[in-house]
Amino acid sequence: MWSLILNSFLVLFIPPLLFADGWKTPTREFLEHGREIFGLALALVVVTVVGIGFLIYWVVPGIPLIPAFALAAVLSPTDAVALSGIVGEGRIPKKIMGILQGEALMNDASGLVSLKFAVAVAMGTMIFTVGGATVEFMKVAIGGILAGFVVSWLYGRSLRFLSRWGGDEPATQIVLLFLLPFASYLIAEHIGVSGILAAVAAGMTITRSGVMRRAPLAMRLRANSTWAMLEFVFNGMVFLLLGLQLPGILETSLMAAEIDPNVEIWMLFTDIILIYAALMLVRFGWLWTMKKFSNRFLKKKPMEFGSWTTREILIASFAGVRGAITLAGVLSIPASLAGW
Template sequence: MEIVFTVLILLLAVAASGILTRSLRFALPLPLVQIAIGALLAWPALGMHVSFDPEIFMMLFIPPLLFADGWRIPKRELFMARRAVLMLALGLVFMTVLVVGYFVHALVPSISLPVAFALAAVLSPTDAVALSGIVGKGKIPSRLMHILEGEALMNDASGLVALKFAIAAALTGVFSIREASISFVIIAAGGLATGAAVSWLFSFVSAHFFSLTEEGDPAPGVVMTLLIPFAAYLIAERFEVSGILSAVAAGMMMNYASVAHSGSVASRVRAGSTWTMIEFVFNGMVFILLGLQFPHTIGRALLDAHETSDALVWRLIGYIVAVAAALYAMRFVWVWLLRWFASRSAARHGVANAVPGLRTVTVTTVAGVRGAVTLAGVLSLPELLPGGAPLPGRDLAIFIASGVILLSLLVAVVALPLLLRGWRRSKDPHAAEETMARTMAAQAAIRAIDEVHDEKCSDLDESESAYAADVTARVMDLYRRRLATLDEEQEPRELARRADALEFQMKLAAMRAERTTLLALRNSHAINDETLNKLMREVDLLETALTAHRK
């Protein structure tokens, strides 16, 4: 009963965070609001504490979120930025483990070198979910955002693999860089292959045996898609390869799976709305759980230190600031070097003034916020050595990791809006291809209407043929006006846009009048709830399509 009560409280907190964020007069990032709500729930007066089991957390929350990110991220842009993504997700992670690990051990000698490497490993992954919640959509230039999202998708796996070997070194005192490198390649490649195979198998089975791509109730197909990330993660972990990369690969493969695009409209609409809700709920729970842990991992340690001396409190806070500064410095230098080498390569190909932009490097540095994977990783450190003695430095490592997570979020909240203010972003790089796609799709629709008209009207008499011609003209007029809005000439485009805006207002007013009438008929018992729900759904879908076209 206590578990049910806890889950209901967390769901209520997630919903309240969304309402509170929209009702505030000033802009406050949703992740920060959720962390604050979690910390408030953990306040002694309320006394709510949720035990944070890293294995359950990694299995329950991370796979669906990474699956959704992998499904949504543009694959072409990710491939084009593959060099930068890999250098950040692999090169920066391992350099961070090495440099920051030695720095932590030198700063806090009580933390053994393997535990310092483990702490650096869990601090290396970044959190794109927290980043997008802080800055919002469209604030960071699309190319840079794609790189940051790709880095966050990949560096979870590299950071956790580095953590695995650091823990093994802490427990056994043995470490082999050759064995670690070979194991990383096997674990990463195995995870990617497993995720792609699970996604392809689902597509094949659903298309050939379950008929999920045909018209009918879409619920079974949507439920099946919800199980894919968990299946990919668990199967990969069973074979001791990367479950995180498996979930990412499964999401990426869904873009190429037949069931993702050839299914019924109802299944795609319901799947889209379902995944939007799941992402909101799971993201919210992740940050609320973070907030629930901070009073225990940070607050309790500071209170215990305060009982000893104020100097110890400031020393602990200094550890957090120093480690965060080392992470920022390492990231800044690495990103600047990457851009410098890229500019040298561009200069050799005749591109002038291709120098590293200080603002871009700084934004990339500050955007490397840490999140839930970091906390889950550091809490997975074993409490005891094989001989039964406590693992030295574990509690301090958890305290530092928790503090760095909170500090990185606060720095991003304050610094990113200032860094992004007044940044001249180029025009939408995809505007031209979007216009081309809309034009070609409208032309294909007009040709299809012509073909249907010729096929269906060949045997009609004069009156029926005239009526059919009128229907054809009305349907075709929609696509002709759409082509007119895409015309390169200014005058016909503006005329078409004004007509389109007037039609939009009329259709929206008509649909709202329909909705008002349907509710009045139900309230007067002229129709029942079943009829109301069916007709309201039709109007809602039409309005959704209409407003989506206007965005």
């Protein structure tokens, strides 16, 4: 039973969580800070995967390089919702929070796509080259976004058809809305593109395309409350499943440390602290670099980072809190991953 749940984790939990994130993302702020968001969500993810991947490879005994990249990829997504829950709503400046929310949405997708690439290479189902990986990433990314748009458009058409011929029955319409992220994900994966980005695109499209505005009022009200509840439940289930797995993970890790003469138990906890500190340091260094780059080369139209103080950069650096997507990604890694 547990094996089935863990093997299906990516399909069961990630599509609705990413769909909900896309649904809630403010479009105006997302487009306004597009350069900043993609600088963090794409470039920083690549830097994190490579830099932290090599660090894990060097400090953790016995872990091969590609699985180290997979672990770094799953650690790259941030969670602005988890952050606001920890520090309190409204405690982070609005200009920073808007960028962090957009980053959290997009680097969920880019981090998980990187994870899938690393797992595929580690399991021998894909041969890695820089050029090949770049072309493949562009193909699956653009294809995934288009798939999400198309599935959302088809949902809008079906919603109008149901309203015309079956009446405005909210229950049926909400069930179809609930199935939308799963349909987007599975259809995209079936045609060989990114189901993760398809779920994000479907969530961002559904509220901006006018589909929800044209929907009956009762359906809109129930849909908002239903999705708020479902998001809470799915987030809670991710942490619950991790908690149920944690004793076994700790026991296995401690037993492995006792068996291996080259590994001490204290080293495991030291590695955790070192990797987390490195994540914060890489994030701070990247934000500082983008600030300097903006002030020097983009004087006519500087990025938002150009006006950030050192304090604000520190806030954004420590705002890289990992949330449900990271946990879901960790639990989705196959136990039979080559070399582990």
